[in-house]
């Protein structure tokens with residue numbers, strides 16, 4: 789199959805950019821994600837599905853804590869893509885200088901963003917290179933007017949140096965995923 793044949797459809801499946809925050813053993817972290825979907829049709833029982841790659845510190849923190857918050861970015865928050873999505877929490881404390889409040893799930897909530905969904909994990913599916921987390925939305929609020937930031941719009945405005953770093957990071961991660969995506973553990977997930 790030629791990927792170009794399906795790219796116009798596949799490209800529409802990524803969500804708006806969210807800063808995924810987590811907390812485990814007193815430590816806060818954040819990463820960027822676009823692999824997010826609504827996962828409930830019941831208005832008073834909202835759920836989301838979130839895919840996190842196993843190489844990310846956030847993955848291990850969400851797996852351990854069973855919680856995360858999705859803080860969707862405002863259309864002018866391009867800087868946060870580089871600050872949160874091109875550096876790992878293993879290298880620095882990405883939330884040290886960021887205004888935040890504690891959410892119901894224990895995950896930090898960004899006070900300046902388009903809006904947040906504070907979530908508790910209820911199930912997880914191993915995808916080999918990543919884990920797909922299904923979560924109840926415990927709390928949430930839209931904080932800004934307008935629209936959230938989409939990767940397809942943001943990538944055209946980012947500095948060339950960031951896009952070079954993104955391309956390098958992406959090509960390493962694609963190789964890691966290619967090597968691990970078939971190593972799927974089909975054991976049923978149990979809450980810790």
Ligand SMILES: Cc1cc2nc3c(=O)[nH]c(=O)nc-3n(C[C@H](O)[C@H](O)[C@H](O)COP(=O)(O)O)c2cc1C
Nearest residue numbers: 819820821822823840841844845846873875876877
């Ligand atoms: C535009 C963009 C979209 C991303 N989408 C995802 C995603 O959906 N899931 C994921 O696990 N990582 C995604 N990432 C990668 C993580 O944000 C990145 O690897 C981050 O450095 C991980 O940080 P951590 O190790 O502190 O958790 C994305 C990065 C960018 C820049």
